Structure formats: C-alpha cells, structure tokens
Amino acid sequence: MPEGHTIHRLARDQGADLAGHPVAAEAGQERFVSGAARLDGQVLRRAEAWGKHLFHSFDSGDVLHVHLGLIGKWFRRTADPDGVLAAPTPTTRLRLATDDVAWDLTGPMTCEVVSPDERGAIVAKIGPDPLRRDAKPERMWARLQGSSKPIGLLLMEQDVVAGIGNVYRSELLNIVGIDPRRPGKAVTRDEFDALWAETVRQLRLGVRRNRIVTMNADELPRPLGRLQRGEGRYAYKQEVCGRCHTPLDVFPIAGRTTWRCATCQPS
Template sequence: MPEGHTLAALARDLHAAFAGTTPTVTSPQGRFAQGAARVSGRPFVGATSRGKHLLLEFGDEQWVHVHLGLIGTFTVDAGDWTAEAPVTGAVRMRLATPEHVADLRGPIVCSVLTPEEVAAVLARLGPDPLRPDADPERAWQRIHRSGRSVAELLMDQAVLAGVGNVYRCEVLWRHRLSPTTAGRDLRPASWSLVWDDLVRLMPLGVATGRIVTVEEQVLEVEAALGRGERPRLTRRTSSVYKREGLPCERCGSRIRARLVAGRTLYWCGRCQRRR
C-alpha cells in the first residue's frame, strides 16, 4: 500500500498541474460518473494529503476524497491532450486540461464530500509526520495508554497517519526498538526518536519517490537536496524490510519476519531490544 510520502507527492503534482484551472472531470470506467459530473468544470482550488488520504478541492466547497488502497495509482502527465481512450487499465476518474491529464485507477475510495464530511475524515486520523502542523503529542497520548505493541500502533492510522509497513520496520530497526514493546511500556524518549526520524525520512521519500532509510543514502540524499540537485538512488534502500533470513548489517544476526497488523514485520531479534 502506498505510504504517506506517495500521497504527499501526488498532492504536490496535482496541485502544480491543475490549481487555478477548470479541468474536465470524467469517469471513463463509469463508476464515478455522478461524482465526476458534480465537479467537472469547477475551479480546481488545490490538492492536499493527510496520511494515506488525498483530498482535491474544487469550487463551491466540493471535495474529491481518494484512498488508493493496495493497488490504486494516480498518474499525472503533461503535454497536449487529445481526449483519446485510456491506454491501460480502467480509469475511475480523469482530470483533463489542454496541458495536463491525470488518471486514477483502482482506488478503494473515490467520492465527492462536503466540507463537514472532509472534517470527519481528518478527525479520524492521527498526526502526519509530513505536515508542519502535526502534533506528535496527540499520537503519544494514544500510544502510552495502549497495551498493543509498538509495531501494531505504528500501523494504526488513527494513531499516526501515513506510516506504513516499510517505515515501520525500518525506523524501529534504526533505533534498536523491540517491535513487541507495548505502547504503555515505550519510553517517551524512544517515541521522540521515532517521531523525529519519521519527520526526517519521509520528506526524502517525497523528494525521491522512494523510501530511503539506510543512513549512508539518507545523508547522500540530504546533501544532494541541499545543493539543489535531484538525488539519484541506484542501491538498496532498506536495512531489514524484505530481508528475512539475511544477516543484520549491524550485528550479523538473522533478520526475522512475522505477520503483525496484517503486514509482514521484519526485525532483528538480537539488536532490537530497546524499550
């Protein structure tokens, strides 16, 4: 499932392509035909994201709410648009101007909402590390009262918005945290390490289009961005994710794997013991 950095990058690209325009909105597949008719031709005010949710604002307080789920994609293309039929896949929603076209395929949610309904969606979500207005204390208040493991809590979007399995595995490994630690046993300093690291790492995912968590590459990407260059990644960018049975690069112990909160957790049982 796309993690929060993917949705943040999509919001950025959609905003750049359509803000200030009046795109034609259609549903070539037909399943969003009524919703498309409600917003087509209205001014596109902007796009934003919160966690794994994408929100497109149109004039007259009309909002399109999108959740990509496991297989959804949203492509934004530039160039002259001639309204030809979709090339691949069933397009749930299409936004088109003479300069850009954006095609949404395979989402689990694509619906038109009122401002009140948008507020209700956002109220269900925890703080998003990608947003400057996010308050980590909101997440901590839920974490330190919970008997669930920190590995489960990091995947709960009501606790923390936008973090998925890859960031979960990697950030716990980076700080030697045991994934089985109950939230109520997690130290405040450990939570601060996790939050601050997510605030550092996730924007790199927005900038590169890839999850970057290996420290050497993190430093390379940060340096490139600092110079105003586009980072180029050609090597592995994870330390434990999908490395079951391979040696931990820190201690040499074998990486373990287990299903936790519906996704496969990867961790090192030897060096991830901190609470």
C-alpha cells in the first residue's frame, strides 16, 4: 500500500498538471460514469493529500475523494507527438485530463464525489499528517499517552498519525531507537519529539526522492538512481541493522512483519 509520501507527491504532480484548468473527466468502466460526468469540464482548484487520502477540489464545490487502498494506482499519460492522448483502458475508473496530459486511476479502494462538508467529516477522523503544515502533533502525543498498545501498532493506525505504513514504521522506530513492542504510553516526551521530527523529515525526503530511501546520501551503498530494490533502508526487509550491523529480529505486529535491532532499539 502506498505510504503518505506517495499521496503527497501525487497531489503535487497532479496539481501542477491540472489545477487552474477545466478538466476533462472520463470513466473507462461503467462504475464511475455518473461521477465522471458530474466532474467533466469543471475547473480544478487544487489537489491535496491528507495522509493516504487524496482530495481534488473543483470550482463548483464538488470534491473528488480517492483512497488507493492496497492495489490502486495513478498513471500519468502524455500525448503522442501528434498531440493525441490514447483512450483510457477498460480498467480505468477515472481519467482526469487536459489537452496534453492525463491522470488515469485504476483499482482504488475509494473513488467518490463528496461535498465540502463530507470532506471535512473524512478529514476530522484522520490523525495529524506530518507532511501538512497545519498538522497538530499534540493529537498524536495524546493518543500515545492514552494507549498501552505497542507503538509499532499505533504508528500504523491512520487516526493516530496519518500516512505511515509498514516500511516507514520499521525505519522510523529503528532511526529513533524505540522497540516497536513498547506501549505507546511508555514513550517519553523527548522520544516522541524525536519521532515526530524524524517522521516529518523522512516523509519530506520520500516526497522529494519519490520513493522510500531513508538513509542519508552519504550512507547509500551506491548513488540514489542506481539503488537496487530495497537498498538504502536501515531495517525494513534487511538482514542486519543499517546503523550498527546487528542481525535484526523479525516478528509481526498488527499482522504485518516488522524488523527490530536489539542494539539500537533495546527493550
């Protein structure tokens, strides 16, 4: 499942391509024909991300709400040299396009047109998003303080903090040095401040790099553009800790495998 940096990057790229223009909306499959017809021709005001949710706000007040879920994807298509865009494929739930560029959505968990009030209700249930300037980390702190669930589980709960998935969970806790099994309420204020700051830093890095590579540039085994899949990480799917080379422990939390270094993340 895409993590928050992907959704923010999509909002940024789609905003650059589509915002300020009347957008042609088209469905490649029956399922979203009426939604696409409703949006067709409207001017897109902005695209924004909130955790793993994407919202496109149109001049009429209509808001497109998309959650990619496990298999959803957006594809960017550009016109051929003759200025022609290929038609959307039958698996395309929705295409948003100008004359020369199209964004095609396939397989989303959610794709719906909502009102600004409904958008507000969705956002109210989402935890603070570290990539948003209006994020309120105190809300996450309060949730940790009130919970004896493991921090490795709380980090994945989107109403505690938005945008973190399995890769960032393992990486962030390794970098900050917290055992993923530690109860939320046993995380100290200093640790929380470090965790929040590192989360902001890493997610921003993810938007810039457009992938999850958490190591600093000078630690990478080879230049960013030549990394093999999974390289450039400290813990996720690694055999030894990227910081101290201790063999990593592997166990599930919240049904998903996590990696922990006994040296860097003592019990």
